[in-house]
Amino acid sequence: MGFLEELKALLPGRVLTQEAALAPYESDALTAYRRRPLAVVLPERKEEVVQVVRLCHRHGVPFVARGSGTSLSGGSLPVEGGIVLALNRMNRILRLDPTARIAVVEPGVVNLEVSRQAAPFGLYYAPDPSSQPVSTIGGNVAFNSGGAHCLKYGMTANHVLGLEVVTPEGEVVRLGGESLEGVGPDFHGFFVGTEGLLGVAVEITLRLLPKPEAYHTLLAAYDSLEKAGDAVSLVIRRGLLPGALEIMDRLAIEAAEKAVRAGYPQAEALLIVELEGPKEEVAEEARVLEEVIRESGAYAVRVAQSEAERQAIWKGRKAAFSAVGRLSPDYLVQDGVVPRSRLGEALREIQRLSQAFGLRVANVFHAGDGNLHPLVLYDGKKPGELERAEALAGEILRLCVRLGGSLTGEHGIGVEKKAYMPEMFAQEDLFAMERVKAALDPKGLANRGKVLPEVVHG
Amino acid sequence: MVRASTLAEVVEAVRAYPRLRPRGGGTKPALSAPREGEVELALGLSGILEYEPEEFVFTAWAGTPVAEVEEALRAHGQYLPFHPPLKAQGATLGGTVAAGLSGPLRHRFGGVRDFLLGVRFVDGEGRVVRGGGKVVKNAAGFPFHRLMVGSLGAFGVMVELSFKVFPYPRATRTLRAEMPGLHEALSALERLRLLPLDLLALDLIPPATLEARLGGFPGSVAARLEGLKRLLAQEGAQRTEVLKEDEAHWEGVRDLRFLEESPIWVKVPAGPLSIPRLEALPLGPRRYLDGGEVLYAGTGPEGLEALRRAGFPHLVLRGAEDPLYPPPPEAFFAKLKRALDPTGRFPLG
Ligand SMILES: Cc1cc2nc3c(=O)[nH]c(=O)nc-3n(C[C@H](O)[C@H](O)[C@@H](O)COP(=O)(O)OP(=O)(O)OC[C@H]3O[C@@H](n4cnc5c(N)ncnc54)[C@H](O)[C@@H]3O)c2cc1C
Ligand SMILES: Cc1cc2nc3c(=O)[nH]c(=O)nc-3n(C[C@H](O)[C@H](O)[C@H](O)COP(=O)(O)OP(=O)(O)OC[C@H]3O[C@@H](n4cnc5c(N)ncnc54)[C@H](O)[C@@H]3O)c2cc1C
Numbered sequence: 001m002g003f004l005e006e007l008k009a010l011l012p013g014r015v016l017t018q019e020a021a022l023a024p025y026e027s028d029a030l031t032a033y034r035r036r037p038l039a040v041v042l043p044e045r046k047e048e049v050v051q052v053v054r055l056c057h058r059h060g061v062p063f064v065a066r067g068s069g070t071s072l073s074g075g076s077l078p079v080e081g082g083i084v085l086a087l088n089r090m091n092r093i094l095r096l097d098p099t100a101r102i103a104v105v106e107p108g109v110v111n112l113e114v115s116r117q118a119a120p121f122g123l124y125y126a127p128d129p130s131s132q133p134v135s136t137i138g139g140n141v142a143f144n145s146g147g148a149h150c151l152k153y154g155m156t157a158n159h160v161l162g163l164e165v166v167t168p169e170g171e172v173v174r175l176g177g178e179s180l181e182g183v184g185p186d187f188h189g190f191f192v193g194t195e196g197l198l199g200v201a202v203e204i205t206l207r208l209l210p211k212p213e214a215y216h217t218l219l220a221a222y223d224s225l226e227k228a229g230d231a232v233s234l235v236i237r238r239g240l241l242p243g244a245l246e247i248m249d250r251l252a253i254e255a256a257e258k259a260v261r262a263g264y265p266q267a268e269a270l271l272i273v274e275l276e277g278p279k280e281e282v283a284e285e286a287r288v289l290e291e292v293i294r295e296s297g298a299y300a301v302r303v304a305q306s307e308a309e310r311q312a313i314w315k316g317r318k319a320a321f322s323a324v325g326r327l328s329p330d331y332l333v334q335d336g337v338v339p340r341s342r343l344g345e346a347l348r349e350i351q352r353l354s355q356a357f358g359l360r361v362a363n364v365f366h367a368g369d370g371n372l373h374p375l376v377l378y379d380g381k382k383p384g385e386l387e388r389a390e391a392l393a394g395e396i397l398r399l400c401v402r403l404g405g406s407l408t409g410e411h412g413i414g415v416e417k418k419a420y421m422p423e424m425f426a427q428e429d430l431f432a433m434e435r436v437k438a439a440l441d442p443k444g445l446a447n448r449g450k451v452l453p454e455v456v457h458g
Numbered sequence: 459m460v461r462a463s464t465l466a467e468v469v470e471a472v473r474a475y476p477r478l479r480p481r482g483g484g485t486k487p488a489l490s491a492p493r494e495g496e497v498e499l500a501l502g503l504s505g506i507l508e509y510e511p512e513e514f515v516f517t518a519w520a521g522t523p524v525a526e527v528e529e530a531l532r533a534h535g536q537y538l539p540f541h542p543p544l545k546a547q548g549a550t551l552g553g554t555v556a557a558g559l560s561g562p563l564r565h566r567f568g569g570v571r572d573f574l575l576g577v578r579f580v581d582g583e584g585r586v587v588r589g590g591g592k593v594v595k596n597a598a599g600f601p602f603h604r605l606m607v608g609s610l611g612a613f614g615v616m617v618e619l620s621f622k623v624f625p626y627p628r629a630t631r632t633l634r635a636e637m638p639g640l641h642e643a644l645s646a647l648e649r650l651r652l653l654p655l656d657l658l659a660l661d662l663i664p665p666a667t668l669e670a671r672l673g674g675f676p677g678s679v680a681a682r683l684e685g686l687k688r689l690l691a692q693e694g695a696q697r698t699e700v701l702k703e704d705e706a707h708w709e710g711v712r713d714l715r716f717l718e719e720s721p722i723w724v725k726v727p728a729g730p731l732s733i734p735r736l737e738a739l740p741l742g743p744r745r746y747l748d749g750g751e752v753l754y755a756g757t758g759p760e761g762l763e764a765l766r767r768a769g770f771p772h773l774v775l776r777g778a779e780d781p782l783y784p785p786p787p788e789a790f791f792a793k794l795k796r797a798l799d800p801t802g803r804f805p806l807g
């Protein structure tokens with residue numbers, strides 16, 4: 001029996017091979033890249049994933065795990081001649097234990113669903129990528145996804161306590177456990193963020209947190225991006241530790257307004273600050289924040305007086321990415337990080353690059369942790385524009401590394417940024433990653449062609 | 459013994475000796491005392507390399523004493539929220555990461571794994587490898603820094619580490635509550651864990667004492683302290699007391715002074731559900747930190763044996779030959795070892 005026949009025998013009726021059925025899996029949210037897989041398989045239980053991975057290993061067929069395909073860096077782009085393991089059907093919350101404050105989930109569970117199920121116990125799952133209504137925990141784990149609350153609460157890695165992983169050779173291994181503390185090497189922490197190169201996560205133990213008692217959500221309007229950026233520094237210098245500190249520029253505000261009518265004021269830049277914690281503490285912090293915002297030269301300030309008003313402030317921010325789609329037929333989202341104190345410099349330079357390349361750039365970012373999300377607007381139908389957009393995006397990445405930051409804060413390297421890895425890492429660092437990959441995946445089957453640059457030896 | 463005070467000397471030592479055991483200063487001798495055939499690598503790599511208070515980030519040599527780091531942070535109103543243990547005895551950053559140890563204040567924001575941002579280490583072949591970065595958020599490349607946490611030095615000698623830090627609360631207070639018995643103490647613990655109280659620390663000292671530490675603006679702390687007292691009274695506390703010595707008390711806890719008399723020191727990952735089973739074992743002085751998530755216990759050989767028989771994973775910090783139980787999962791460990799330390803130069807514990 002050939003590979004496909006064996007595969008179909010393993011998962012009867014759940015192996016897609018027809019052109020029309022494969023089309024939706026040809027790309028992730030970075031639609032500039034497309035590739036047709038050999039087949040898409042739809043496992044429903046972890047034993048099936050194990051069997052499929054073992055089959056792939058035996059036949060030397062590459063595989064790509066896929067959650068909801070919302071990766072913005074080509075992370076779930078199929079490999080030519082390989083299969084896609086679409087994990088959306090593995091979407092059960094296996095156990096939610098409020099006493100232990102954990103949730104044990106299958107990889108296809110949608111991020112927001114965890115918080116929904118935990119809510120009756122006063123708990124929630126902290127990492128909140130803007131894609132949380134659709135992206136899966138498996139995808140979040142692979143990418144170490146972030147969100148608006150990373151400065152205070154950390155990224156996905158900080159909320160994963162244990163993993164069951166199928167290694168690329170088809171071995172099943174348990175990493176970590178159910179406690180916040182472990183002994184021995186932190187393998188589950190290491191697995192998070194390796195973008196599916198070291199195996200497929202089939203079961204994930206998440207830590208849950210008590211929902212904060214009170215929020216104080218403030219929206220401030222500025223007549224320049226720099227003033228908004230300076231306000232962020234001021235907040236930090238006063239010793240405040242907000243749950244979220246977000247900035248949007250004029251283009252992003254316009255787009256969000258058109259899309260969801262959040263009722264934002266007209267401004268060159270908007271700053272969103274959210275304090276959270278016990279109500280007495282939040283009240284004291286709010287007084288300090290009020291002073292800071294006054295000093296920072298905001299010309300309009302709005303404080304949410306109710307949960308509905310708070311949600312309204314967040315609505316525009318959370319919709320900003322998709323909203324930009326209304327301003328331009330296509331866009332590339334970048335995800336570089338710079339030290340917080342270099343934000344102003346980075347933004348000025350991005351503006352200059354935007355003019356030099358003749359392409360508009362909208363900015364939405366997690367200012368609290370220096371994580372930029374410049375959206376490079378282009379029209380794929382115009383010859384050469386995609387290439388120009390990619391070149392501009394590349395310059396922004398180089399800029400971030402030059403300022404002491406990182407190529408990616410949360411969207412991963414994928415295929416999109418792998419060529420830039422040598423800008424951030426020395427050869428020895430990349431060799432070490434290659435050796436680890438080769439040791440766990442000697443045939444190079446798991447998410448082949450991602451993260452590691454083609455030519456390290458240069 | 460070989461001494462290394464620069465990166466180049468570490469590389470040289472690694473290339474020169476087939477079996478090497480790094481040692482920061484030996485606060486966890488079960489881990490750092492050399493065995494038959496091993497050469498002890500004494501690390502003199504000490505000092506802070508970069509510190510930008512406004513970034514909440516610093517980078518230091520791995521051999522830097524925790525005490526030195528904390529002093530520098532305090533000057534800017536900041537701290538290491540994971541509260542590395544054994545500070546007063548001379549614990550270093552490298553030893554803390556390698557052993558994977560966090561203190562009582564881990565309760566508020568998380569443990570050492572949550573605050574480590576980047577590493578530079580010398581692997582088993584003498585190659586210098588960097589993982590992670592120096593910014594508070596980063597998802598590029600394989601996170602070698604997180605692999606170092608709890609690794610006991612098995613993948614390489616850490617030379618440089620970057621951490622995230624936070625502002626230290628303006629005021630702190632501690633409430634101690636005596637509960638009628640273990641059962642009541644546990645149910646109170648479980649209740650407090652589910653509430654949004656933002657406690658800095660929440661410890662259970664068996665059989666029936668709870669200690670909770672609050673931090674924040676002075677006014678807010680005072681009000682929350684009253685609320686906490688009421689809560690604990692509802693839970694059946696027989697007596698509550700606000701500690702006079704707040705800072706000094708918790709420094710004693712993080713230095714594991716309650717273990718001083720015990721021959722064997724052990725760390726056990728726990729959780730409220732496993733506490734009753736742990737309490738049935740013949741352990742000596744002990745304290746559950748972080749809402750019951752981790753136990754530090756003093757014991758003798760029989761306690762260690764009991765932990766093992768009951769299947770509790772643990773790490774011995776002092777007083778036994780075989781520090782780590784159980785051994786790490788082969789499918790991952792053996793392969794990573796092959797990639798980073800193919801000749802097995804570094805022992806695992
Ligand atoms: C004033 C003073 C007083 C002292 N008093 C005492 C005392 O009373 N009792 C005592 O025992 N010691 C004492 N010491 C020594 C002190 O404990 C050591 O300096 C301490 O820093 C050891 O580091 P550690 O405890 O963090 O790690 P260690 O206990 O040295 O090591 C723990 C584990 O980490 C590994 N490791 C350590 N560093 C690295 C690294 N960079 N890379 C990879 N792996 C690493 C080790 O191999 C081991 O597995 C004192 C030191 C001073 C300066
Ligand atoms: C509108 C929009 C907003 C976004 N906002 C954010 C944001 O705020 N923060 C953020 O971090 N990201 C954001 N993203 C990016 C994306 O949503 C995240 O990276 C998310 O984690 C991807 O999840 P997914 O289920 O769609 O995974 P996919 O795109 O399907 O896969 C992502 C990667 O994970 C791997 N993978 C998936 N499942 C597994 C598994 N079980 N085991 C091993 N590997 C696996 C895939 O191979 C791939 O490499 C956004 C995307 C969009 C479209």
